[in-house]
């Protein structure tokens with residue numbers, strides 16, 4: 145017999161940015177909330193390049209406790225080295241220390257009243273009356289926690305939504321496989337600018353990044369459907385890539401691997417007593433692989449909707465559908481257009497990527513994809529075959 149440890153209104157699975165923001169909003173709205181994390185330390189292991197476009201949108205002050213660098217834009221490099229500089233808009237933001245930032249977000253949720261269980265892995269969900277028994281494994285013990293609503297924020301390898309009967313498994317072809325070194329002694333072009341490198345020999349199906357982090361920089365890449373492993377492409381770039389002269393003295397202080405689900409959102413992110421948030425829901429840009437902001441924002445909405453459902457004593461599918469309506473209103477169009485652009489970029493040869501960079505010119509004042517397309521079509525009409533559906 146499993147012991148029933150306690151009962152909650154809302155159980156959030158996964159203390160990443162999505163889960164901690166969900167727990168924060170749920171507890172703030174008066175629901176008795178438990179946040180469950182399988183790792184023994186929130187924020188570990190890091191699988192991220194740690195760039196986020198805004199903290200201010202969440203009322204979070206960019207504290208030096210977790211902000212390592214302010215970002216003013218990015219340099220995009222074509223395979224032949226042609227550089228396009230992007231400033232302002234979504235290309236700006238911060239590079240954070242995820243180990244500290246994720247813990248900060250969990251503490252913020254706890255300050256609103258959420259309880260946290262660490263080194264506790266959710267291994268199953270059982271329907272129980274009008275709620276769930278969440279089955280948790282902690283050390284060698286298994287126990288059950290009763291709850292009305294579960295928020296599945298368990299990341300790219302999510303199982304929890306599937307336990308609840310939702311279709312949430314990601315197609316392996318839509319997972320970007322990433323490898324990254326955090327390195328010191330990187331000679332940066334500009335300590336406040338991110339660098340992005342594109343090319344079928346550099347990072348097929350993805351791109352390579354250098355994100356400055358103060359004394360260090362995250363140097364990593366993501367690939368899909370590639371012949372070699374992500375780490376092989378990364379090592380090759382360090383040795384022979386476009387930035388090899390600036391990386392020759394670089395040395396790693398940390399190695400990170402992980403997957404980014406870049407296939408777009410899952411079909412349905414709610415059902416009776418369940419909401420799905422963040423990477424688990426495919427709420428991550430298919431173009432850039434950026435998911436921290438989306439996970440946080442969708443987590444906030446999920447927590448609010450869950451809190452309200454508890455107050456009104458109704459956590460049916462109909463009531464919880466408000467979550468999907470609200471997050472889709474804000475983010476769906478953008479996610480789907482990023483998916484289209486990703487599919488275009490991955491079809492291009494290196495010569496076409498070079499032509500694209502040429503067409504974009506030297507400077508862009510924002511990553512406004514519609515402006516991009518207009519400029520490309522005026523300057524390189526030969527690329528029209530890729531972009532005609534977007535006009």
Ligand SMILES: Cc1cc2nc3c(=O)[nH]c(=O)nc-3n(C[C@H](O)[C@H](O)[C@H](O)COP(=O)(O)OP(=O)(O)OC[C@H]3O[C@@H](n4cnc5c(N)ncnc54)[C@H](O)[C@@H]3O)c2cc1C
Pocket residue numbers: 157158159160161162163180181182183187191192193194195196264265266267297298299300301302303322323324364400401402403404421422423424428433434435436437439
């Ligand atoms: C190499 C790499 C670089 C990236 N760089 C960036 C970047 O620069 N900027 C950006 O915005 N995004 C980036 N991303 C994506 C970003 O990391 C994710 O989109 C973001 O972390 C999603 O947050 P989340 O809360 O949904 O999931 P996660 O942060 O993955 O959190 C999920 C949590 O759930 C826990 N968990 C999983 N299963 C269980 C279980 N059964 N029981 C209990 N706990 C469980 C996990 O331990 C984890 O803590 C990158 C991804 C990769 C792989």
